Amino acid sequence: MVFDRVSVPVAVCDVYGAVQVANPAMAAECGTTPGRLRGRDVLELFRPQEATQVDRIAEALRLRHRSRYQVSVRWQAPGGAERYGELTADPVSDTVEDTPALLVMLRVLAEREAREQRPPQVAPIEARILALLAAGTTTAQAARETDLTVDGVNYHLRRLSSRWNAANRTELVARAYTLGVLAPGVWPPTPAPGNGSE
Structure with missing residues (x-):
C-alpha cells in the first residue's frame, strides 16, 4: 500500500x-x-x-x-x-x-531523542567555524581564517542551523557549547576534543 x-x-x-x-x-x-x-x-x-x-x-x-x-x-x-x-x-x-x-x-x-544522545556529527571545518563565530569574528574574517569563501562559510552555517534547528547564529553557538562541540571554559573558543581539535 x-x-x-x-x-x-x-x-x-x-x-x-x-x-x-x-x-x-x-x-x-x-x-x-x-x-x-x-x-x-x-x-x-x-x-x-x-x-x-x-x-x-x-x-x-x-x-x-x-x-x-x-x-x-x-x-x-x-x-x-x-x-x-x-x-x-x-x-x-x-x-x-x-x-x-x-x-x-x-x-x-x-529533534529526535536519538540525535540528542549521539555526539553531533560535525566536520572539523564546521567546528572551526563555530569556534571563530563564538569568538565574535565576522563571516568574512571566518572565511579568511579557514581559507573558504564567504559563501562557503555561510553554506556550513546554514547546514548546521538546519541540522540543529537553530534560529540564528547566537543559538547556533549556544548549541555548539551545549552539545560539546566547543570546549567549555576556554578562550579563545576552540573545538572540543574529537570535534576538529588537535
Missing part, C-alpha cells in the same frame, strides 16, 4: 478524531504498530498545547467547513523524551455532503 511507504507520519481519522488507519511512521511516533492505533483518539496520542485550537476546529467541522486545520501538539516518544510538533488535519470525502474523514499529518518540530 502506498500509504505505508510515506515517510511522513500520516493517519486517517473519523470526524471525531478516532484513528481508522495509520502508516508505520505515525505508529513509530507512538511506539506501537499501525494496527494498534486503530480506534485511538488522535488528540489523546498527541496532546494539544492549546485547548482553544481544538474547540475552534470542532466548531468548524460541525459547520462543515472544509479548511486545513493545524494544532500544536506534544507527546511522549517511545524513549520517554517529550516531543513537539504540529498536526495538520484536512477534511476529505467523495462529495461535499458526505461526513468527511480527516487526513492527519504530523510535522515533528523537536
Whole structure:
C-alpha cells in the first residue's frame, strides 16, 4: 500500500478524531504498530498545547467547513523524551455532503531523542567555524581564517542551523557549547576534543 511507504507520519481519522488507519511512521511516533492505533483518539496520542485550537476546529467541522486545520501538539516518544510538533488535519470525502474523514499529518518540530544522545556529527571545518563565530569574528574574517569563501562559510552555517534547528547564529553557538562541540571554559573558543581539535 502506498500509504505505508510515506515517510511522513500520516493517519486517517473519523470526524471525531478516532484513528481508522495509520502508516508505520505515525505508529513509530507512538511506539506501537499501525494496527494498534486503530480506534485511538488522535488528540489523546498527541496532546494539544492549546485547548482553544481544538474547540475552534470542532466548531468548524460541525459547520462543515472544509479548511486545513493545524494544532500544536506534544507527546511522549517511545524513549520517554517529550516531543513537539504540529498536526495538520484536512477534511476529505467523495462529495461535499458526505461526513468527511480527516487526513492527519504530523510535522515533528523537536529533534529526535536519538540525535540528542549521539555526539553531533560535525566536520572539523564546521567546528572551526563555530569556534571563530563564538569568538565574535565576522563571516568574512571566518572565511579568511579557514581559507573558504564567504559563501562557503555561510553554506556550513546554514547546514548546521538546519541540522540543529537553530534560529540564528547566537543559538547556533549556544548549541555548539551545549552539545560539546566547543570546549567549555576556554578562550579563545576552540573545538572540543574529537570535534576538529588537535
